[in-house]
Amino acid sequence: MVYKLKNELEKKERFSGGHRLCSGCGAGIAVRGVLRALEEKDKAVITNATSCLEVSSFLYPYTAYADSYIHSAFANAAATCSGTSAAYASLKRKGKVKDNFKFIAFGGDGGTYDIGLQSLSGAMERNSDMVYVCYDNEAYMNTGIQRSSATPRFADATTSPTGAVSYGKVQNKKNLTEIIAAHNVPYVAQTTFTGNMKDFHEKSKIALYTEGACFLNVLSPCPRGWGYEASLLPELCRLAVETCVWPLYEILNGEWKVNYIPKKKLPIEEFLSMQTRFAHMFKPGNEWMIESAQTYVDEQWDKLLKRAKVN
C-alpha cells in the first residue's frame, strides 16, 4: 500500500497527548511514529530506559501508553526487553498467550550509546526478537545537557562547556549505527523526522516486522539542549540530512543502502547556525572549527557512500 501520512494519522493513537515532554522535543514524535507503524491488530510491550521520555510519559499514576509498558533502569532497556520477548516466546509456545505481540525498547543516547551499550550489544548478539529505538538527542538531556558519546565535536554541553580554554566537546560523535551493524543483525537503520515521515515510517515498519534484533537510530532534536525554537524541529531534521550530518541509510540483511542522497550537499553552517550549542563556532577567529566540522562530515559521508557502493 502506498504510504500516505494522512491515512496513518487516522489510526488510533497509541501514545496519548498530555504527557510532559517539552514542546519541540523529538522523543514523542519518535514514539508516536514507531507505534503508528504497528499493525492495528498487533499488541506491543514497550520497554523504556530511564530518560526524559520515561519520566515524562509514565508519571505515577498516569501512563501515556495504550500498550503494556515497562521501565526498569538506565542501563538495561535491551536486557529487560529481551526478558519480555523470551517470556512471550515461552508463553506463546505453551498456548498461554494468544495475541501477536511486538517488543520495542526506547532509549535516549545516554541509555544507548553509553551506559546501556553492553546490554544492547548482548541483546543484539543474541538476536533477541525486538526493535531497539534510540532517540538520539546528542546529550544527557534529562539530567541537564551533559555530554554523551553521541554529542558531536564542538557542542557546548554542561560537562563539555565552552570557555576561555575550551571550544566545547573535544571528541567526535560515536558511530553507534555502524557498531550495531557490526553485530550482523537483520536490520539496522538511521532515520529522522523529515517531510511526510515516509522514511521514518517505512524503517519502523521493516524493523517491527523483521524477525530478530532490529535497531533504529533516530536523530531526535532537543530544544533545550540544542537551543532552537520549538517550531524549527522539522527544519533542523531536514538540514541534518541535507548537510549529511545525519545520513538516512539502512542495512537490511547485510545490504547497505543510502536512502537519500542530496542533490547538492548543503554546507554544515546551515545546520550549525540554527543552534545555540554551536554559537561559539561562528565567532571571529573560530572559523577553523567550522572547517574542521565540515571536513569530518565530508569524510564520514564519503566513507558511507563507499561502504554502500554508491558511485
Add this chain to the structure above:
Amino acid sequence: MARKDKMSGNEAVATAMRQIEPDVMAAFPITPSTEIPQYYSKFIADGKVDTEFIAVESEHSAMSACMGASAAGARAVTATSSAGLAYMWEVLYIVASSSLPVVMAVVNRALSAPININNDHSDSMGARDTGWIQLYAESNQEVYDNYIQAFSIAEACRLPVMVCQDGFITSHGVSNIELLEDSEVKDFVGEYMPADYLLKSENPLAIGPFGVSSYYMEIKRKQAESMKASMPIITEVADKYAKLSGRQYSFFEEYMMDDADIALLIIGSSAGTAKATVNLLRSEGKKVGLIKLRVFRPFPRESLAKAMCKVKAVAIMDKAESFSNSGGPLFSEARSSLYDLPNKPYAINYIYGLGGRDITVEHFCEIYNDLFAIIDSNDPGDVYRYIGVRDSRFK
C-alpha cells in the same frame, strides 16, 4: 514417593529447577554458581525442559531480563554469586519494588578485594536491604527443599526470593539427598497464574513509573508491609511442604536449646560443625545449644529474641563483615531484637570464615568456653570479636 540420591548443592538446585521447569532462565557464569546454568542448559539441550534460556552478557542484564520476563507473566529464575550479585544491585531493588516473584539461587562467595572465590556471606548480606526474601541452607537437602518452597513463597507474597547456600561447601560437596518425584514438585509449585502481567491482552500493564514525593512514601510503606505479610506465608508453605516431604522447616531451627545455658546463633553450612561441637560438649555435661537461622529476610525478630532469651549468653556468628564498627549484619539485627526484652542474654559477635577460612570444632569450643567465662564473670568484654584470624591483635 521420595527418591534417594547423592549430589552437590548446585546439582540439587538444578534438579529442583528441572522439576519446576520455569518459563525463562537468564544467567551469566560466575564461580561457584556457574554449574547451575550449566546443568540447566544441558537439560534444555536434551529436551528435558521447555524453558527459554537467555545467555546474557552480564549479571546486571541477567536480573534485568528476569525482571522483563517476570513482568511479562513468566516464571523467571537466575543464579549467581559474589561480584555477580553485586553487579545486579540496582536491579535487585527494582525487581523487589515492582513486586516481581523472581527466584534466584545465590551460591555465597566472598566479595573482592582481594579477589577470592571461596565462601562467606558478604554477597547476600550486602543485599539484605534490597527487599528480597532470603532463605539460607545448612545442607544440600535444605537448599533443595528451600528452592522448591521459594516459588510458592515468592508468588504468594509477590516478592522475589534468594535461595542461598554456601559456595563450594554445599554447592560442590556431594552428599546424600532425598528428592521428591517430578510430579510432586510440579503439583506443589502449581501453575504460575499472575493477576496482572504485560502480555495480558485484555488489560495492558505499566510497570516502573516515575513516582514523585507525593506517592513514593506510600509505595515504600506498602512494600515494607508486604515483607511483614510474608511471615505467615513462609510458615504456611513450610507446613505444606512438611506434609509432602516429611521435612519441617521454620524461620530457624533450635538445637539442644531447651535446657541450654549458652548458645550460638549461626547461618548456613557451619551450623553442621557447630552442632557437632554441641554434641561433644553435651557429652561432657555442658549445657550448650544452637540456633540456626534459615530466614534472614523477613527477620523473625520477636520469635528469635524469645529463643535467644532461653540462654544467658549467645554468640552471634557473622560470616560477613559490615565495616560498621558495631559488628556484622546478623549481630546488629539479632542484638537489636533483644532490646525490648527484660531479661536479655549477653550477646557477643564473632566474625568468622571470611573468604573460605575454615571454622572447626576447636573454634566453636573456644567460643562456648568464652561464653561460659562471660556468664561466670558477668563481664562480656569486647562484644565485637573475630575467630580464626591469625593475627592475635585482631581476635
